[in-house]
Amino acid sequence: MSDIAAAAATLKKTGWLSQVPTELAETVLANCKWRRIKAGQAIQHAGDHRSGIYGVGRGTIAYSTALGSADTPTMHIGHPGAWFGYIGMFTGAGLPVGVTARSDVMIAGLGKIQLEQLLAEHPEWWRQMGLLAVDYGNTAINVAADLMIRDTRRRCAASLLRIANCRFESLEDAEQVDAPLSQDELAALSNMSRTTISTILRDLENDGLIKLGYRSVTVIHPGRLRALADDD
Numbered sequence: 001m002s003d004i005a006a007a008a009a010t011l012k013k014t015g016w017l018s019q020v021p022t023e024l025a026e027t028v029l030a031n032c033k034w035r036r037i038k039a040g041q042a043i044q045h046a047g048d049h050r051s052g053i054y055g056v057g058r059g060t061i062a063y064s065t066a067l068g069s070a071d072t073p074t075m076h077i078g079h080p081g082a083w084f085g086y087i088g089m090f091t092g093a094g095l096p097v098g099v100t101a102r103s104d105v106m107i108a109g110l111g112k113i114q115l116e117q118l119l120a121e122h123p124e125w126w127r128q129m130g131l132l133a134v135d136y137g138n139t140a141i142n143v144a145a146d147l148m149i150r151d152t153r154r155r156c157a158a159s160l161l162r163i164a165n166c167r168f169e170s171l172e173d174a175e176q177v178d179a180p181l182s183q184d185e186l187a188a189l190s191n192m193s194r195t196t197i198s199t200i201l202r203d204l205e206n207d208g209l210i211k212l213g214y215r216s217v218t219v220i221h222p223g224r225l226r227a228l229a230d231d232d
Contacts, residue, residue: 004034007057007080007106015081016135017055020128027118028053032108037101044085046098051088051112053132056080059105060180064098074185075143077102079165086132089115102180142167147191149229156200157229159190160210160219167229170222177222182215 008029011017017025032055037043043054046066061078078084084099089112119125146162149155161167163186164179179186187197201217204210209225211218219225 003058003106007034008032008108010080011055011057011108013081015055016083016132018081019131020125024122024125024128027122028110029108031114031118032110035107035109037105037107039101039103039105041101042098043101043105043107044095044097044099046095048088048095050085050095051092052085052115053083053089053110054085055108056082057106057108060102061105062100062102064100066096066098074181074189076139076189077163077165077180083132083135085109086129087136088112089129090133152190152192152196153200153203154229154231155190156186156192156197157204157209157225159186160217161222161226161229163189164217164219164222166219166222166226168226175220175222177219179217179219180215181217183212183217186217 012025012029017028034057039059043061044050046064056078058080060080061082061084062074063076063078063084065075078099084097085095087097088095119129142162146155146158146167149158158167160179163181164177166177170177181189183197183201184194186201187194190197192200201210201212204225205212209219209221209228211220
């Protein structure tokens with residue numbers, strides 16, 4: 001299987017396209033153009049006025065927001081199956097989110113004009129487009145809810161799970177998962193000091209819940225870490 005075929009298969013079975021009718025999923029993928037982007041490169045700048053939809057077939061991306069202050073850190077990490085860029089389809093305004101390749105990625109893109117042509121031919125698909133906006137809203141609410149956890153140990157656990165893409169459930173056939181960010185970044189997006197986050201991470205590692213690596217944290221037991229995060 002080619003890289004593109006494998007990435008397309010991932011998009012079809014994970015995230016938005018796994019939730020829509022097969023005809024829509026196959027039509028979107030058949031009309032997408034693929035790009036390979038190196039780690040660290042900007043994919044979308046906050047404030048851009050371009051529109052279209054872009055899906056991550058391989059690799060990870062980092063989201064930042066233009067709605068916060070200039071020093072607002074990376075807010076979230078997108079994994080294969082994540083989509084972005086679609087807010088402009090609904091608003092026509094500048095995009096509120098910047099996107100950077102966290103690792104080498106493969107991105108499938110469908111531009112505004114082509115997408116609008118498909119939606120004109122299949123107006124019933126607009127309802128499925130709405131699922132993208134729902135996902136965006138749910139992610140934003142999840143970020144806010146995790147930041148409202150007062151206990152720092154629980155807040156750290158919740159942030160790690162979200163970044164590792166298993167905040168509420170574990171991925172199929174994957175017990176150990178990676179949260180691809182440094183301790184400084186985790187501290188910033190968890191609204192804690194570097195000293196506090198380091199102490200918590202060492203304790204979690206000693207408890208066998210995580211393993212610390214270079215600019216990454218491996219979640220060894222997502223279920224146990226989730227129980228900690230959600231412990232009332």
